[in-house]
Amino acid sequence: MEELNYIDLFAGAGGLSEGFIRAGFNPIAHVEMNKDACDTVKTRTAYHWLKENKKAKIYHDYLKSETKNKEELWKKVPENLINSVINKEISKETLDEIFDKIDxxxxxxxxxxxxxxxxxQAYSVAGRARDPHGMKRDQRNFLYKYYVEFLKRYQPDMFVFENVPGILSAKNGVHLENIFKAVRSAGYELALPKNRYKVLNAKNFGVLQDRKRVIIIGWKKELGFTYPNFDETEPxxxxxxxxxxxxxxxxxxxxxxNAVEYYKPANEYLKQSGIRNGLEIVTQHIARPNNENDLEIYRIAVDEWNNGKRLNYANLPTRLIKHNNVQSFxxxxxxxxxxxxxHTVVAxxxxDGHYYIHPDKKQNRSITVREAARIQSFPDDYFFEGSRTAALKQIGNAVPPLMAEKIAEKIKSMLTR
Incomplete structure (x- = not known):
């Protein structure tokens, strides 16, 4: 069967891309402005090439190394694959340069x-709440225009546009309508008005996270597709x-x-989801340090949770309250x-880890980098480059690979039928 090639825009740490690679697609390029996220995608690109060429031991040795040299790892794979990860902000000034690299x-x-x-962030409800102008002046509202420029130049048969549910209400739906108009003017069709998008929840695709995302799927007008039906299941x-x-x-x-051994053997879910995929070591299982004030709040929060309630910050003992604002958040x-x-893992x-307290009171901490990655369904051999903070940001911004894989399988069946 002929190879199905794709370009990943605003690629982040590659969660969406990972799902499409698993489904048999071939990445031509990833474009991402954050250097740490690009480094992560380069390392994952190295993993896929080494695995495919029966050299997976090189990657496994990298995971086990305590002094990781990512540049040395990248040298083990063809240079053009590493160069296909383009560390550029997509803007008016960089568009031609990015096009040249992809060409x-x-x-x-x-x-x-x-x-x-x-x-x-420009579309999210939380982002609008925090910004004094409600994100109305944020230029990220208009990045979809550059997405459309890629459609015009490369004329793919289909596209998949992913975003937060807040995009539905941003500027009372004006931004969404503008996206629909722009892709149509570029020669792409969407489903009938009531089915132009779907709000999909990661928990219905095998991910242990309540994470809703708006998925817009379009196709060249002459293909006559309809929006696919996804096989959603209850967790x-x-x-x-x-x-x-x-x-x-x-x-x-x-x-x-660094790499450590597992505490227990893999269970059914870890095997089925691909989170555990044969390796006997796991990396980045590291927890933040916390002060005694926060640790006491964590204990109270877990007790409240175990009694069926969420902790209200304003109801804490006065000595534990360190924020002046006890009316919001x-x-x-x-x-x-x-x-x-x-609940949803965000950037x-x-x-801080206060929004993600580990449910085991004996451990009394926020979740580790690896636990956050697992909630997002990243496999344990997925290594996030950069600092602990950089890794957590990448994870919070990502599309869960398990959800992405299910979407990719449907797209593949449409393109190959």
Whole structure:
């Protein structure tokens, strides 16, 4: 079967791309402005090439190394693959340069698909709440215009545009309508007005996280497709019993970025989801240090949660309240639901872990980098480059690979039928 090629725009750490690679698609280029995220995608690109060429031991040795040299790892794979990860902000000034780089990578091949979604802060409800202008002046509102420029230039058969549910209400839906108009003017069709997009929840695709995303799918008008139906299921696994069970218990400040052995064998969910995929080591299982004030709040929060309630910051003992604002964001300390699926992991996890308290009171800490990655369904051999903070930011911004894979399988069936 002919190779299906795609370009990933605003690629982040490559969560969306990982799903499409698993489904058999071939990445031509990833475009991303954040250097740490680009480095992560380069390392993952190296992983896929080494695995495909029966040299996976090189990558496994990299994971086991305590002095990781990513540049040395990248030298083990063809240079053009590493260069296909383009570390550029997509803007008016950089567009021609990015086009030139992608054209060089294409080398006469077609682009079958474009995937990706502009940074979501400008569309998110939380982002608008925090910004004094409600994000109305934020230039990220208009990044979709550059996405459309890629559609015009490379004429893929289809595209997948992903974003937060807040895009539906941003500027009372004007931004969404403008996106629809722009892709239509570029020669792409969407489903009938009531089905132009779907709000999909990661928890219905095997991810142990309540994470809703708007997925817009378009196709060249002459193809006559309709919006695909996805096989959504109710979650039957739990965070504590199934997702975290094999990881070494830690206190706050404990753990390591380096490779350690698992605490227990892999269970059904970890195998089925691909989170555990044969390796007997795991990296980046490291917890933040916390002060005694926060640790006491964590204990109270877990007790409240175990009694069926969320902690209200304003109701804490006065001696523990350190923020002047007790009227808004009173849910700033939240426990991950150990007996079900987690609430949404967002990029703010890079700032502090208060919104992601581990449900096991004995461990009394926020979740580790690896636990956050697992909630997002990243496999354990996925290594996030950069500092712990950089890794958490990448994870919080990502599309869950497991959800992406299910979307990719549907797109593949449409393109190959």
């Amino acid at each position: 060089n990578e294409l080398n006469g091949r077609n682009v079958d698909l474009i995937i990706g979604g502009p940074p979501c 039957k696994y739990e965070v504590l019993k199934d997702l975290f069970s094999d990881l070494q218990p830690l206190k706050n400040g404990e753990g390591t970025l 009173t849910n700033r300390f939240q426990v991950v639901n150990g007996k079900g699926v987690s 703010h996890i890079a700032m």
